[in-house]
Amino acid sequence: MKRILTDKQKELIESFGVVQEGMGLSPASARVDALLIVADSTELTFDEIRETLKLSKSATSNAINNLIMLKRIGYKTKLGDRKRYFHTRLGQWKNVFIDGIEGLTAYNEVVKEILINRTDSTKQFNQQLKDFTEFIEYYQKESTKLIKNWKKN
Amino acid sequence: MKRILTDKQKELIESFGVVQEGMGLSPASARVDALLIVADSTELTFDEIRETLKLSKSATSNAINNLIMLKRIGYKTKLGDRKRYFHTRLGQWKNVFIDGIEGLTAYNEVVKEILINRTDSTKQFNQQLKDFTEFIEYYQKESTKLIKNWKKN
DNA sequence: TTTTCGGTTCTGTAATTAGAGAACCAAAGT
DNA sequence: ACTTTGGTTCTCTAATTACAGAACCGAAAA
Numbered sequence: 001m002k003r004i005l006t007d008k009q010k011e012l013i014e015s016f017g018v019v020q021e022g023m024g025l026s027p028a029s030a031r032v033d034a035l036l037i038v039a040d041s042t043e044l045t046f047d048e049i050r051e052t053l054k055l056s057k058s059a060t061s062n063a064i065n066n067l068i069m070l071k072r073i074g075y076k077t078k079l080g081d082r083k084r085y086f087h088t089r090l091g092q093w094k095n096v097f098i099d100g101i102e103g104l105t106a107y108n109e110v111v112k113e114i115l116i117n118r119t120d121s122t123k124q125f126n127q128q129l130k131d132f133t134e135f136i137e138y139y140q141k142e143s144t145k146l147i148k149n150w151k152k153n
Numbered sequence: 154m155k156r157i158l159t160d161k162q163k164e165l166i167e168s169f170g171v172v173q174e175g176m177g178l179s180p181a182s183a184r185v186d187a188l189l190i191v192a193d194s195t196e197l198t199f200d201e202i203r204e205t206l207k208l209s210k211s212a213t214s215n216a217i218n219n220l221i222m223l224k225r226i227g228y229k230t231k232l233g234d235r236k237r238y239f240h241t242r243l244g245q246w247k248n249v250f251i252d253g254i255e256g257l258t259a260y261n262e263v264v265k266e267i268l269i270n271r272t273d274s275t276k277q278f279n280q281q282l283k284d285f286t287e288f289i290e291y292y293q294k295e296s297t298k299l300i301k302n303w304k305k306n
Numbered sequence: 307t308t309t310t311c312g313g314t315t316c317t318g319t320a321a322t323t324a325g326a327g328a329a330c331c332a333a334a335g336t
Numbered sequence: 337a338c339t340t341t342g343g344t345t346c347t348c349t350a351a352t353t354a355c356a357g358a359a360c361c362g363a364a365a366a
Binding site: 045046047057058060061062065082084 | 342
C-alpha cells in the first residue's frame with residue numbers, strides 16, 4: 001500500500017472538509033470530495049480512497065454515491081479493468097453553480113404562493129415580498145448570464 | 154388566545170418550512186421564520202409565536218435567537234411594554250444575499266491554498282482549479298453589482 | 307418584599323444521522 | 337464449479353440534533 005498523502009495534504013483535506021461540511025456535506029463525503037481535489041493523482045479507486053481516508057467500505061460507498069448524485073465527482077473505467085477511477089468534477093463547476101441557481105426556483109414558488117394568500121391590508125410588506133420574488137428571478141437570469149459570459153465561452 | 158392562522162396559512166408555513174429546512178434551518182427555526190412571513194400580523198410576540206406553532210419556550214427561544222443571529226428576523230420594543238415584537242427581515246434580503254456571497258471567500262481561500270500546494274505535474278487540472286478560483290472572485294464582484302443595480306437603488 | 311412577566315438556561319430524552327463491520331451479490335478469473 | 341474482485345446493502349451502535357419541561361433569573365409591578 002502506497003501512501004498517497006503528505007502531511008500538508010492531510011491538513012488541506014481537513015480544512016476543506018470542514019468548510020464543505022458547513023455547506024451541507026457529511027464528514028465522509030466532504031473528505032472524499034476534498035481528497036480528489038488535493039491528491040497528486042487525479043484518479044483514485046474505491047480502495048485507494050478507503051485506505052487513504054481510513055473509512056469503512058460502507059462509508060466509502062455511500063459518500064461516493066452521494067457525491068455522484070450531487071454531480072461533484074464522476075468516474076471512468078479502463079478496458080479490461082473492473083475498477084472505477086473517481087475524479088472531481090470541479091472542472092465542471094458551472095453545472096453545480098447552475099443547479100444552485102435553479103434551486104432557488106422552488107423557494108421562490110412558495111414565496112409567490114404566500115404572496116397570493118396574504119391579507120391585502122399590509123400593502124408595503126406585500127410589496128417588499130413582491131420585490132423579493134422579482135429580484136430572485138432577475139438574479140437567476142443575470143447570474144446565469146454571468147456564468148455564460150465568463151471568459152467569453 | 155386568538156387564533157392567528159387559517160388552514161391555508163398553516164399549510165403554507167409547512168411548505169415553506171420544508172424548503173427552508175432544506176436550506177439548513179432546524180424545523181423550529183424554519184417554521185418561526187415562515188410564520189413571520191405568512192401571518193397577517195407582521196409583528197408577533199414570543200408567546201404568540203409559541204402558542205401558534207405549539208412549541209415549548211426553550212424551542213421558541215432557541216429558534217428566535219438562531220434566526221436573529223442569521224439576520225433573518227429582527228424585533229422592536231414598544232414604550233412601556235417589556236415584550237419584544239418580532240418581524241421578518243425578508244425586506245432586507247439584500248444583506249442575507251450579500252452575506253452568502255461573502256461566505257464564498259472562506260471556501261475560495263482553501264481552494265487557493267490547495268492550488269499552491271498541488272504537484273505541478275497536473276498542469277491542466279491545476280489550470281481548471283485556477284479558473285475556478287478566478288471565477289469565484291468574478292462572480293462575487295459581479296453578483297454584488299447585480300444586487301446594487303437592482304431597480305437602480 | 308413579594309409576585310408577575312418575559313424570557314433564558316439546564317436537564318433529560320426522542321429522533322435523526324453517520325459510520326463500522328459483516329453479510330451479501332454479480333461479474334470475471336481460475 | 338469455486339474463488340476473487342469490486343463493490344452494495346443490512347444491521348447495529350455511537351454521536352449529534354431537536355425539543356419538552358422545569359428550574360431559573362432580572363426587571364418591573366404590586
